[in-house]
Amino acid sequence: MNIWMPALALSLCFVAIPKAEAEDCGPVDCNFTDHWVSFAPINATLVPVDGVLLLQGDNRYYSGEWATQVSLEVTLAGQPVAGALEETSLYQLFAWRPAQPLEPGATYKVTGLVDNSADGEVCAPDITLDFEFAADVGPTATLTAPAVAASEAIYVSPDYSLETLVCCEGIVPVTLFGGCGEGVSISLDYPEGGCATSSGQASLGVTLDITPQPEIATAGQLAYELIVEGQPVYRSTDTQLGYGSFEEFCTQIKVTNLANGETLTTPMQCHGAALVDQVGPTEIDAALTITCTEPLQTCEVDGPNNSWDPDKCMPWPPGEPEAPTSGEPTSGGSESSAEGSSEGSSEGSSEGSAGQDDLVDKGCACDGGDAKGSGLLGLLALLGLGLAPRRRTQLQAAPR
DSSP states (O other): OOTTSOOOOOOOOOOOOTTOOOOOOOSSOGGGSOOOSEEEESSTTOBOTTOOEEEEEEOTTOOSOGGGTEEEEEEETTEEOOEEEEEOSSTTEEEEEESSOOOTTOEEEEEEEEOOGGGTTSSOOOEEEEEEEEBOSSOOOOOOOOOEEEEEEEEEEEOOSTTTEEEETTOOOEEEEEBOTTOOEEEEEOOTTSEEESEEEEEEEEEEEEOOOSSHHHHTTEEEEEEETTEEEEEESOSEEEEEESSOEEEEEEEEETTTOOEEEOOOEEEOTTTGGGOEEEEOOGGGTOOOOSOEEEEEEEGGGTEEEEEEEEESSTTOSSOOBOOOOOTTSOSOOOOSOOOOOOOOBOSSTTOOBTTOSSOOBOOOTTOOOHHHHHHHHHTTOOOEESSOOOOEEOOO
């Protein structure tokens, strides 16, 4: 299972939870509207005379209509230079390929426009292209096998659910359903520092640092493809790739020259033999991140209402001599309540009671008062998503 790949966003939206403030989505749901956030060169420092100029775009809901959205002109000493913009094999990476070899040592001017007017520039303004790039004095160098340094670590992904949360007495976490248009977000709402999870999943994370080709101009037009157990996983122009798993695995890197198609593949490296016995469910000391001073507790989950049962709470950690306590909210507790159903866990989202998880950056907070979400949450759990806390929690490397 690859924990570094993007998660799937689901197209659902729930009705609003009482007391939860909804953000105005505006006339356009930008999370699902074709618009370019950026479009910029990545190898303008030096391009081989027989090479290509690479430009990386960022369009989270890319429709593929780049040819009608992007226009550019390349000039040398004020005179147009013949060439064409084309897609590469990497997502939203484009190459301007000159019709003739570049003039050695010359500086070229690029002007152009990325048109975001399809939605009236509601989501992003048009992007103006205006930069220079330099031609090398010689052609592309022959590919040489790069050195690849692998580093391994155990990463703990916190498991956030009503069953795993520990909170200070008087704080009752609330499940919030939100989203706008085709997006969905599910989060647990509680005061910052008032709750934390007591369990998580430990996985093997491997970072591969690639030493780039020594020739700067050639290195600037190379792509690196991660191959795991003989299967291609993803490609990037970055010289650092990562992969996560719950078992040992072997990797190779396939290097491709995007200008001429030349490729080579590095020798296989295997990972995880020394750490794989640490992979799997793990306990987390919730007290380390809780900042309130009241005694800690957990409560049984009232399934039909998808909430804690305040009459069935007990001290944490387990085994404390105190009798079960009541978890009725106090002045330090959550300000809202929710009904629905939940299960599953995930990493975090944004801080504060108005935040949502990373499936949507912006959008209205639709609410789930009486929504029955158990089927959705079960699916989210299978996808590695599920409930998210209101306060972001990053993956932490465990001591080796």
